[in-house]
Amino acid sequence: MRLAPNPRTLLSTLLLFLPTLTPALSIDCSHVLIDSTSFNLSPLGGPHHVSHIEELNDPPETVNTTYTLDICSPLRRSKGVPQEEECENGTRVCGIRRTFDHSTHTTSFTPMQIAGDYPHTSGRSLDPKWQRLKPASSGIRLEMHGGKLPPPHGRKQMAVIDFLCPAAAAETAAATDGEEGEGDGEEGAGLRFVGYGPAEEEEGKETDVLRLEWRTRYACEGSIGKGGKGKGGHWGFFTWFILIAFLGTASYLIFHSWLNYNRYGARGWDLVPHGDTIRDMPYLLKDWGRRVVDTVQGGGSRGGYSAV
Structure with missing residues (x-):
């Protein structure tokens, strides 16, 4: 005798697996x-890195923190790296803090899960939020949440990434006589560390915020559809030219074929306008090719006469 499944059990199972489906969306x-x-930010996908070094006096330590982020998909684990030196699965922004103690000459590693989806540990999600910067032409901002340090019940973590349009940033720098940021001009090198610390807002004092700047042309208005190719517009022109030429030729042949059929009752090759020329095209091309070969292989300055 088979027992009917309990609807509450099925609903609980679906709710259990629902969080694992949300990261992909x-x-x-x-x-x-x-x-x-x-905006099309897909060319910025993949892991990108930025580092920050601090020198501490008490105790004497050098702290080198490398932040790795992928805004388009969760980070993948690296082969050969111990699990305790990496962030959990589902992480979008991960920090690896390497602390070198000058007194003991030892190095310790601390993973920092800044943002990601952690339905089975802390229960927090990425919860991405987008907004325009002011002025709107200067770029866009992305907020990502989900991390806790130390996991799973430590302080909340979040990442704030400002994607700056290079043109607007250059105008602002020129107006304020500011200096250019590090790595300007390259998509990957345009990522810059701004700061890491407690949130400034009163309601967010229990949250640590990682702030990054990313200078990229994909943050400019009108960048959608470029797909990372600076010469995509030229290809679009030639594509439209070939398409229009093909449609025009096809329309010409179809119209004149219909005209020859209705006016003269033509059949076969007689239907096609310039049918004799089209039919003789292979022979014409063959004859033209033979003449080209004869010209290339001719006697040159001997006027076509071969040496005896």
Whole structure:
């Protein structure tokens, strides 16, 4: 005798697996819609790194923290790296803090899970939030949540990434006589560490915030559809030219074939306009090719006469 499944049990099972499905739907880098403006950030996908070094006096230590982020998909584990030196699965922003103690000459590693989806540990999600910077032409901002340090019941963590449009940033720097940031001009090198510490807002004092700046042309308005290719517009012109030429030729042949059929009752090759020329095209090309070969292999300055 088979027992009917309990609806409450089925519902609980679905709710249990639901959090594991949400990360895949969290960020669509190819279509980021903010205030009716679309941005394509898919070329920025993949892991990117930025480092920050601190020198401490008491105790004498050197702290080197490397932050790795992937805004489009969770970070993958590295082969050969111990699990305790990496962040959990589902992490989007991970910090690895390497602390060198000058008194004992030892190095310790501390993983920092800044942002990601952790449904089975802390229960927090990425919860990405997009907004335009002021002025709107200067770029966009992404907030990502989910991390805790130490996991799973420590202080809340979040990452704030400002994607700056290079043109707007250059205008601002020129107006304020400011200096250019490190690594300007390269998409990967445009990532810059700004700061890490407690949130400034009164309600966010229990949250540590990692602030980064990313200078990239994909944060500019109108960058959608470029797909990372600076010469994509030229290909679009030639594509349209070939398409229009093909449609025009096809329309010409179809119209004249219909005209020859209705006016003269033509059949076969007689239907096609310039049918004799089209039919003789292979022979014409063959004859033209033979003449080219004869010209290339001719006697040159001997006027076509071969040496005896």
